[in-house]
Amino acid sequence: MPSETYLELQDISKTYASKTVLHKTSISINQGEFVCCLGPSGCGKSTMLNSISGIITPSSGKVLLQGKDITFLPPEKRKCGVVFQSYALFPNLTVAQNIAYGLRGKEWNKKNILNRVFELLTLMNLESYEKKYPSNLSGGEQQRVALARALAPRPSLLLLDEPLAALDAKIRMRLGEELRRLQQQLGITTIMVTHDQQEALDLANRIIVMNQGQVEQVGTPEEIYQSPKTKFVAQFVGNINFIIPPNSQNKKEIAIRYEDVRLNYLTELRLQEEGTFVARIEEIRYLGNTIRVRLLLQDHITEIYADCIRSNRDLYTLNNLVSVNLPRASWQSWE
Numbered sequence: 001m002p003s004e005t006y007l008e009l010q011d012i013s014k015t016y017a018s019k020t021v022l023h024k025t026s027i028s029i030n031q032g033e034f035v036c037c038l039g040p041s042g043c044g045k046s047t048m049l050n051s052i053s054g055i056i057t058p059s060s061g062k063v064l065l066q067g068k069d070i071t072f073l074p075p076e077k078r079k080c081g082v083v084f085q086s087y088a089l090f091p092n093l094t095v096a097q098n099i100a101y102g103l104r105g106k107e108w109n110k111k112n113i114l115n116r117v118f119e120l121l122t123l124m125n126l127e128s129y130e131k132k133y134p135s136n137l138s139g140g141e142q143q144r145v146a147l148a149r150a151l152a153p154r155p156s157l158l159l160l161d162e163p164l165a166a167l168d169a170k171i172r173m174r175l176g177e178e179l180r181r182l183q184q185q186l187g188i189t190t191i192m193v194t195h196d197q198q199e200a201l202d203l204a205n206r207i208i209v210m211n212q213g214q215v216e217q218v219g220t221p222e223e224i225y226q227s228p229k230t231k232f233v234a235q236f237v238g239n240i241n242f243i244i245p246p247n248s249q250n251k252k253e254i255a256i257r258y259e260d261v262r263l264n265y266l267t268e269l270r271l272q273e274e275g276t277f278v279a280r281i282e283e284i285r286y287l288g289n290t291i292r293v294r295l296l297l298q299d300h301i302t303e304i305y306a307d308c309i310r311s312n313r314d315l316y317t318l319n320n321l322v323s324v325n326l327p328r329a330s331w332q333s334w335e
């Protein structure tokens with residue numbers, strides 16, 4: 001992965017009336033990276049993306065593209081390809097005409113436009129849709145056209161604002177894979193906004209986790225998942241228990257992921273292991289590939305969730321007493 005800084009946000013803030021929705025956000029993105037910006041609704045993801053594309057102007061701070069200050073450059077001069085959640089295709093134009101829409105200016109004569117549209121129809125497997133109108137396409141197909149349209153002018157930066165959010169789960173996964181393949185093939189620096197953690201973990205080289213107008217953590221999917229820097233990140237990405245272990249001396253809260261909690265048959269020997277407690281199974285939910293078990297420890301206060309694989313099925317019986325092991329190596333805590 002090349003590590004040259006391509007895009008930089010320096011202390012970007014945005015204030016509407018008296019409400020600040022982006023607080024001094026600084027990030028730097030390398031050439032060719034696929035970065036996902038992840039966070040709950042209203043945390044400022046689109047505001048950040050729109051200040052990169054130029055749709056909004058930040059109240060303070062700078063946007064640098066390859067070291068050049070583009071903070072006040074109009075959107076059409078930034079060479080960003082943008083795709084939004086709603087397909088935003090022109091309904092009265094065919095697929096080919098939609099793709100050709102942004103191809104304007106001296107270098108785009110008729111022949112070049114035809115060639116480029118053909119290239120994109122091929123790249124996106126849209127050949128047979130060339131003459132169709134958007135209303136005759138499925139959501140996933142429309143979004144592929146929107147992507148083709150965004151890529152047509154050979155943008156240097158691809159900005160995607162929840163492009164998969166309106167699609168059903170299967171199509172979403174397939175288009176996500178397609179998107180990543182395409183991104184790698186073209187090597188185009190890409191920033192995608194999503195509030196779907198699975199999508200971000202799956203697709204991104206790096207993830208920016210945002211909360212209330214601020215960046216909480218920037219890291220690889222593995223860093224974000226394995227070593228969340230804040231309680232918010234731990235809670236937002238994956239499923240995690242926050243508990244005070246019953247025998248804890250300092251009564252400090254610790255966190256442990258659902259999948260790190262170990263359930264076993266109750267034996268004296270097992271209970272002698274460090275971090276092992278007796279618990280009652282209070283609820284069992286089948287999640288398909290795993291079983292989610294809710295447990296109550298014998299202090300009758302501490303509740304723990306465990307995600308288990310489906311072997312040992314007779315262990316997972318409602319009201320069973322089991323041993324719960326919380327391996328120390330999986331504990332996390334924050335000040």
Ligand SMILES: Nc1ncnc2c1ncn2[C@@H]1O[C@H](COP(=O)(O)OP(=O)(O)OP(=O)(O)O)[C@@H](O)[C@H]1O
Nearest residue numbers: 016017021039040041042043044045046047048195
């Ligand atoms: N034009 C505007 N005027 C006033 N407030 C705005 C405007 N645009 C956005 N906001 C506010 O700024 C905050 C951040 O909005 P933003 O659209 O960036 O959030 P988001 O993270 O993209 O959320 P979502 O996941 O719902 O799309 C929100 O509280 C929103 O109400």
Ligand SMILES: [Mg+2]
Nearest residue numbers: 045046047161
């Ligand atoms: Mg948004």
